[in-house]
Amino acid sequence: MDVLIIEDERPAATRLERLLKNHNNQINILNKIDSVKKAVQWLRLPGNQPQLIFMDIQLADGLSFEIFEHVDIEAPVIFTTAFDEYALKAFKVNSIDYLLKPVDEEELAGAFEKLERLALNHHPRINVMEQINEAMAMLTNKYKSRFVIKVGEHIKSIAVDDIQYFFSRDKASFCCTFDAKNHLLDYSLEQIEAMVDPGRFFRINRQYLISLNAINDIISYSNSRLKIILNHCSDQGVIVSRDRVNDFKNWLDR
Numbered sequence: 001m002d003v004l005i006i007e008d009e010r011p012a013a014t015r016l017e018r019l020l021k022n023h024n025n026q027i028n029i030l031n032k033i034d035s036v037k038k039a040v041q042w043l044r045l046p047g048n049q050p051q052l053i054f055m056d057i058q059l060a061d062g063l064s065f066e067i068f069e070h071v072d073i074e075a076p077v078i079f080t081t082a083f084d085e086y087a088l089k090a091f092k093v094n095s096i097d098y099l100l101k102p103v104d105e106e107e108l109a110g111a112f113e114k115l116e117r118l119a120l121n122h123h124p125r126i127n128v129m130e131q132i133n134e135a136m137a138m139l140t141n142k143y144k145s146r147f148v149i150k151v152g153e154h155i156k157s158i159a160v161d162d163i164q165y166f167f168s169r170d171k172a173s174f175c176c177t178f179d180a181k182n183h184l185l186d187y188s189l190e191q192i193e194a195m196v197d198p199g200r201f202f203r204i205n206r207q208y209l210i211s212l213n214a215i216n217d218i219i220s221y222s223n224s225r226l227k228i229i230l231n232h233c234s235d236q237g238v239i240v241s242r243d244r245v246n247d248f249k250n251w252l253d254r
Contacts, residue, residue, distance in 0.1 A: 001024070001026070001027050001028065001051045001052055002028050002030050002049070002050050002051045002052075003020060003027055003028065003029055003030065003050060003051065003052045003053070003054065004029075004030050004031055004033070004042075004043075004050035004052075004053045004054070004075075005017060005029060005031070005032045005033070005053075005054045006032075006033045006034075006039050006053065006054065006055045006056060006059070006064055006067070007032065007033075007034065007054070007055075007056040007059075007080065008034040008035060008056060008058075008059045008060040009056070010034075012056070012080070012101065012102070012103075013032045013034075015102070015103065016054060016080070016103055017029050017032065019103060019105055019108055020108070022105070023105070023108060023109060023112065024112075030048070030050055034059065034060055035059050035060050035061045036059050036061050036062045036063075036064060036066050036067055037061055039059075039064070039067050040067055040070045040071055043067070043071045043073065044070075044071055049074075049075075050075050051075055052075055052076055052077075052078070052115070053073065053075050053076070053077045053078070054077075054078050054079075054080055055067070055077055055078070055079050055080065056079070056080050056081065057079055057080070057081040058081070058082075064079070076115060078098065078099060078111050079098040079099070080098070080099050080100075080101055080103060081098055081099075081100065081101060082100070082101045099111060143160075143195065143196055143197040144160060144195040144196060145159065145160050145161075146158065146159050146160065147160070147163075147175065147183075147185055148186075149175075149183045149184065149185065150184070151183075158175065158177060158183060160196060160197075160200075162177045162178055162179075163175045163176070163177055163178075163211070164176055164177065164178050164210070164211050164213055164214035164230075164231060164232070165201075165208060165209060165210040165211060165214040165230060165233075166185070166189060166192050166196075166201070166208070166209040166210075167189075167207055167208050167209070168188075168189045168206070168207050169207070172184060173185045173187055173188055173189050173192060176214075176230075176232055176233070178213075178231075180231075180232035189203075189206075189207075189209055192209060193209055196209070199254065200212075202247075202248060202251045203244070204228060204238065204239075204240045204241065204244060204248060205238065205239060205240060205241040205244070206241070207238070208228075208230075208238050210228070210230065210238075212252070214230050214231055214233075215228055215229070215230065215231075216229040216230060216231050217229040219237070221237075221239060223242065224242070224245065225239055225240060225241075225242055225245060226239070226240040226245055226248065227239055227240075228240060
């Protein structure tokens with residue numbers, strides 16, 4: 001079987017290739033591609049006809065779903081992703097499947113068994129874009145878009161787009177909006193971290209969960225740490241935890 005891997009994390013692509021070879025040493029890896037643009041260019045070339053494609057959903061230059069807008073893909077597709085099963089249940093039908101990262105050997109074997117059953121039953125090609133659009137809608141709605149707060153006797157709703165960072169103080173959690181107002185929330189910072197889009201907010205330490213737009217300055221600090229100057233923040237400098245510095249830099253560089 002000729003297989004194409006579309007994955008922007010080199011270690012993940014290498015691991016997937018190894019798992020595929022372990023599963024069946026007759027598998028031929030045609031190419032490993034790390035972006036939407038390169039994938040579209042490669043798939044447009046005459047003769048490049050993979051029998052199976054593994055696609056990471058989030059690539060360096062966008063979502064792999066965009067590839068389908070530019071080229072007609074006949075091969076079955078298995079998506080690899082860090083999103084949870086609830087958000088991607090739309091893929092668990094017909095010839096579209098997905099595997100959660102890190103890819104597990106048993107799950108991979110199960111995906112191949114599913115493909116074999118479909119081939120034996122001569123299953124017709126499904127509407128790939130219809131499935132993807134459904135999954136995209138689910139992904140878009142995955143994260144919280146508003147928080148309800150209490151202001152005196154009044155109830156208000158604050159859009160996540162209006163929040164520049166979340167923080168905890170005295171065992172309570174707050175959000176700071178772009179108009180420099182702090183509002184008490186009914187969730188712990190751990191709960192909030194799971195509710196908001198990790199592409200937009202990053203947990204830099206135990207007290208702060210920040211957006212990129214909240215950052216006024218980033219300063220090198222002692223022991224390879226970083227100090228963050230936040231807009232409208234009473235703390236003069238918020239330190240990025242040492243064990244989160246590399247992940248924070250990668251988040252900035254997405």
